[in-house]
Amino acid sequence: MQWFTAPEYWLTRLVVQRALAALYLVAFLAAANQFRALLGERGLLPIPRFLAWAPFRRAPSLFHLHYSDRFFALTAWTGAVISAAILVGAADLVPLWAAVLLWLVLWALYLSIVNVGQLWYGFGWESLLLETGALAVFLGNSSTGPPVLVMWLFRWLVFRVEFGAGLIKLRGDPCWRDLTCLYYHHETQPMPGPLSWFFHHLPKPLHRAEVAANHVAQLAVPVALFTPQPVASVAAGLIIVTQLWLVASGNFAWLNWLTIVAAFAAVDGSRAADVLGLPKPPAQPATPLWFEALVLAFVAGVAVLSYWPARNLVSRGQVMNYSFNRFHLVNAYGAFGSINRIRTEIVVEGTDEPEITPDTVWREYGFKGKPGDPRRLPRQWAPYHLRLDWLMWFAGMSSIYAESWFVPFTAKLLHNDRSTLKLLRSNPFPGTPPTYVRARLYEYRFTSWRELRRTGAWWERTLIHEYLPPVTLRHLDSDMYHP
Structure with a gap:
């Protein structure tokens, strides 16, 4: 099917996949370095104790088959090695089926960690990494064009991240409506960065302008992701710029970087390649029928699962950072519905x-x-x-x-x-x-x-x-x- 792929997004897919592999690498390294004290057999919240009362259907995880600290370390380091391999291009050097399998293994390994991570893994960006990783499974590799429908699913993901965050603010703390939240946020946010002190001391009128700009970036710009090019690319660019502003002003693990990666999926890769003077990619063979069927089945599944987060967006009782299923697919997102006044x-x-x-x-x-x-x-x-x-x-x-x-x-x-x-x-x-x-x-x-x-x-x-x-x-x- 000619409409199935969008060869002009070859550079877009390349950037998205390599950047996502880098973030997977960071996540697996963090798991390998910290799990023994937090979740190990003698940790603060031991995984064996959790597995004793949490059945597989409640927390699907490889560790239901076996758990030991060595096995957890092996799982985390295996994920790190696969992530590093994809980062340097391994997924484009193997057959399509093998590339699909590499991304699927990454997703399954990290799902296994998150689902036994308890409080230590109760953050919205864990689900965001898993949902983005699930989309990457169906992006293919250099042997086929990027599937159009999957590229649109990335836009749907970014829309939920940004629009959900915007709505939770308007429905939450009054300081978002009177534009004063940034009088406090840079000082009281969970983990300030080296520039947070300077952001805090910006003039109050600029803080108010920041909040107003945030409302535009989260409530208006995401809608433009679903418009034709080049408007969608401009919208993605604005989202990326606002996320980089958040990167500079604080420490939010990989939340902002993942949002940047997902937003880049809306950038017109062919135009970007022309601007950068990159050569045209070689002609790609027809997409195998089995891969088309796999992608269509996945897209249909996402469409069904989208009912719950879509309903959540229009609900007065909107929840943020919530997974409607144990596989962390098609989640609800949002951040800072309320702001602390003191730290x-x-x-x-x-x-x-x-x-x-x-x-x-x-x-x-x-x-x-x-x-x-x-x-x-x-x-x-x-x-x-x-x-x-x-x-x-x-x-x-x-x-x-x-x-x-x-x-x-x-x-x-x-x-x-x-x-x-x-x-x-x-x-x-x-x-x-x-x-x-x-x-x-x-x-x-x-x-x-x-x-x-x-x-x-x-x-x-x-x-x-x-x-x-x-x-x-x-x-x-x-x-x-x-x-």
């Missing part, structure tokens, strides 16, 4: 003194991404995902988010657990473990220009209250928490 941070400290007195010296644990030392400029981590740091932000807002893992976390610190300490930037007790660990809740705010020049501190913090009183191993049931 609360948990500071974890320890001491090696045998008894606590008014003169006890407490030493602070340093985290890689979340604010701690007021004189430390926030670092850029995205698209890498620091899962512990993100959950610490949620725990600072409400202890409900920490009920299942924070006390076990302190038990790990009291044992100087190696895998847990690898998640941190600094351990103030490198020789012997602390005798006591405590946590305190602080309000953090960005310093002013004058305060920064005078003190060299990016943050000022004020103690709110004690979050966790000093505990020792005598206070904790160490057998329960498996330190």
Whole structure:
């Protein structure tokens, strides 16, 4: 069928697939580096314990067949190797069926991780990666033209990401409607980046203009993705620019980068190739009938599954970042329906003194991404995902988010657990473990220009209250928490 493929999108597909492979690589590396402390057999939320009560139908995963920390590591590193191979072009060097299989294996491996990841994998960009990865399975490779319908499904995905986020804002916090949300957001967002302090100190009229521009970018521009070229390319370009603005102003793992990748699918590759002076691709053979049938079946399935997220978009009770099925296909997205006005941070400290007195010296644990030392400029981590740091932000807002893992976390610190300490930037007790660990809740705010020049501190913090009183191993049931 001649209408089935769009050869002029060859460059578009190339960029989308290589960039997506790079993001898969980051996701699998993050899983390999962090799982032992968070989800391993002796982790904070052990996978074996989860699998004991979660059946396959509730959480489809390869790990229902077998789980061990070695097997998880093998799964994560296998995904990383396949991602790296596709990134350098392996999927274009093999037959079409093999390319389909490579992308399908990536999707299945990451689905297996997400579905046993519990709180640590409860973020919207996990579903976004899986949905984008599922679309990539049906994009084909250089031996066939890009399927037209799949390219349109990418536009439908970007529309839901952007339009859903825009609607949840208008329906949520009033500060989005009075254009004042950015008075607070850069300071209170989950994980500020190195430029967030400067974004926060932009003039308030510019903040209001940013919010207004955001409403246009999320509520009007996505509609233009479904118009003919070159308007669709212009709309994709505007979305990409706004996402790069978000990349510069904070750390949101691979959320923004995935949105950029999906939006690029609407860019007219032939025109881009002409601008770049690239040669025309060689003529491609006819698409195999089996692949056409496979793509059409997948598109039909997406059409059916689209009912639930489409209904969610028009619902007054709109939910965000929600999967309507266990395979994370055709999801609902959205972000920051409400904005915090103040920033609360948990500071974890320890001491090696045998008894606590008014003169006890407490030493602070340093985290890689979340604010701690007021004189430390926030670092850029995205698209890498620091899962512990993100959950610490949620725990600072409400202890409900920490009920299942924070006390076990302190038990790990009291044992100087190696895998847990690898998640941190600094351990103030490198020789012997602390005798006591405590946590305190602080309000953090960005310093002013004058305060920064005078003190060299990016943050000022004020103690709110004690979050966790000093505990020792005598206070904790160490057998329960498996330190």
